[in-house]
Amino acid sequence: MQPHVFVVMPFGVKEAQSATPATDNAPEKPAINLSFDEVYDLLIKPALTKAGCVPFRADKEPGAGDIRTDMYFELVTADVILADISILNANVFYELGVRHGVAPRGVLMIHGGWTKRPFDVAPDRTFDYDGKLFVSKKEERDESWQKRLDAEADRLATILRGALDVDEQAIGSPVYKELVGLKQVDWSNIQTARAKYFGDVFADWKGRVEVAKLNGWPGDILTLADDAPTRFHRVKLLWQAADALCSMHRFDAALSVLNDLLALDQNHRDGQTRLGLVLGRLGKVNQAKVHMLSVAEKYKGDTEAQGILGRVYKDLWRLEWNDLETLQDRQQQAVATSNYIASAVRSYDQAARQKFDYYNGINVVSSVKLLEHLKQATGDQPVDCKINDIADLISVVRFAAQNALNCAGLDVGQDGVWAAATLGELELVGGDAEKSRTLYRDAANAPATTYFNVNSMLDQIYLFESLGFRPDAVAGVKKVLELRRNILEKRIGGLKKSEPRFKRVVVASGHMIDKPDRPEERFPSRKEAAVRERIAKQLEVWDVGASDLVICGGARGADILFAELCADRGAEVWLFLALPEAEFLEESVRLADSEWESRFFALRDRESVKTFQQVDRLKSPPKGTSVFARNNLWMINTARVEANDPKNLYAVLVWDEKATGDGPGGTSDFAARVKQLGGRLAPIINPTKL
Secondary structure, rough: OOOOEEEEEOOEEEOOOOOOOOOOOOOOOEEEEHHHHHHHHHHHHHHHHHHEEEOOOOOHOOOOOOOOHHHHHHHHOOOOEEEEEEOOHHHHHHHHHHHHHHHHOOEEEOOOOOOEEEEEEEEOOOOEEEEOHHOHHHHHOOOHHHHHHHHHHHHHHHHHHHHHHHHHHHOOOOOHHHHHOOOOOOOOOOHHHHHHHHHHHHHHHHHHHHHHHHHOOOOHHHHHOOOOOOHHHHHHHHHHHHHHHOOOOOHHHHHHHHHHHHHHOOOOOOHHHHHHHHHHHHOHHHHHHHHHHHHHHHHHOOOOHHHHHHHHHHHHHHHHOOOOOOOHHHHHHHHHHHHHHHHHHHHHHHHHHHHHHHHHHHHHHHHHHHHHHHHHHHOOOOOOOOOOOHHHHHHHHHHHHHHHHHHHHOOOOOOOOHHHHHHHHHHHHHHOOOHHHHHHHHOOOOOOOOOHHHHHHHHHHHHHHHHOOOHHHHHHHHHHHHHHHHHHHHHHOOOOOOOOOOOOOOEEEEOOOOOOOOOOOOOOHHHHHHHHHHHHHHHHHOOOOOOOOOOOOOOOHHHHHHHHHHHHOOOOOEEEEEOOOOHHHHHHHHHHHHHHHHHHHHOOOOOOEEEEEHHHHHHOOOOOOOOOHHHHHHHHHHHHHHHHHHHEEEEEEEEEOOOOOOOOOHHHHHHHHHHHOOOEEOOEHHHHHH
């Protein structure tokens, strides 16, 4: 996430007057006229860009609107405020004061060295820049001056980047620093036109995430998570993406999204609790335990955090006996290690009694009943959970779940689904097999039920089955749930992690065949046969075939060569088009006196080839975003989730090995992303060296 930096500074030409105190005997320095627009355009903006930020100044906004309202919006919502306090400008210090009053962090100050700083901000850290660069007349600015300016921009960029990296470690606002306990303002309900615009944009993206979830496109969700316009909206969108990925059982992908979310907002409670669940689902239960203990301590009284901690303890218990071969061995080991499930029950029970909800309540009831079953089956005494009012608890769980089901129903939202499943589990542990099966059937087949819902229900049923608890009732429910899970898997493309759809996923990126008027050769048409031969050899080495998926962009040159060869070998081919097909053909396929267009159509029409257009799947990218950079990210995100594991991810690059390629979204960027994911990168195919 590139920080959005609102620059607060004087506009136009201003007089820089020395702030020499009256008691100082030093002669007063003459005033200097300075163009602060030049300071912004030539130094501040380039420095912020080099520091990985998106700079913004109120007078640079092209759209019509109330500049004063927009200014306040930026002062409150921007990731960072950069204030140039080089001169005693009233507007600058007023705006700086507003920011200091509404946010504890995200304030940087710079100074050109002309005046002394006022008393109120003198103790605060300020970064100097060489203001003398802008004293000289334009006609005096030679090559030497330009080098000094470039060096100063690099220096300032390094300083600002370093300050941004440690911004979360301290309180920057003197107001929040002195008034300990003061809370940052909540701006989520601002009703300005700009806020409404961002809110509408977010609602649109949230809808796209939901569509991607329903269609089983986790790569789309990962890509959409990068589209948010502000840090606030990015946090919200990342949460929606993580939640959607969890519902699809894409826990590896959800883990990376949650890490991004918590890097932006380390106090995001839902993100913290969901991280514990995801770590547990990925089998990292000890890590999940340590994490959830700290979360439960941090959010004392939070029933969700306490409930997930209970789930972690239950997973730890299950690991102790789940892989044993015989039922008798599993039961005996489950009793021997029942301290884990006792800890789980205490955690669930604590949550249920703090603020009752049927989720925590049913986990207490089922665990206690399961321990009673194990005592009877083995003759051994499990650890005492000290729950002495189980009959009362059963009544309360039934009342709460039935009330939730009556209020929410099964058509919309998750509350009704979980309530019906809870009632089904309650009847199962109580011994009414038929009623249990009916309730589970209703929960599993409700319109709002997701793949995650069904798998969570099945997970508990498998737990009962493994320990021989009520085998007849469990078998009936298991049949209902597995049938529904299989239907959902087919609908969203087989998402079960233990059964990936493809043996390996090979993604490719590379240069197009050069146009005749290209000044510097990159992939001249005469090198086509040599590149084709090199790609073919690499595919042979990897034995790419019918069990594999290959993904590329579909442009003339590297993409089409790669896709043709892979299709010939029987692999499934996905073409991701950065533009609508008609535009894409004109921009990236057609070439005078060539057959690239006909080859594209022939490839597209093959049975093993599927074509997807970015505009259909992801809609338009955010303003200022390259569709080609987004397309690369889309392909890589799709490849990583289809591969399930980095060891199954491969990449072929046709690239002249120049660091910048043709700009953002070029092959160099693609190569860096594949390496970052841990995928296998074939030796670079450089047409200029063949």
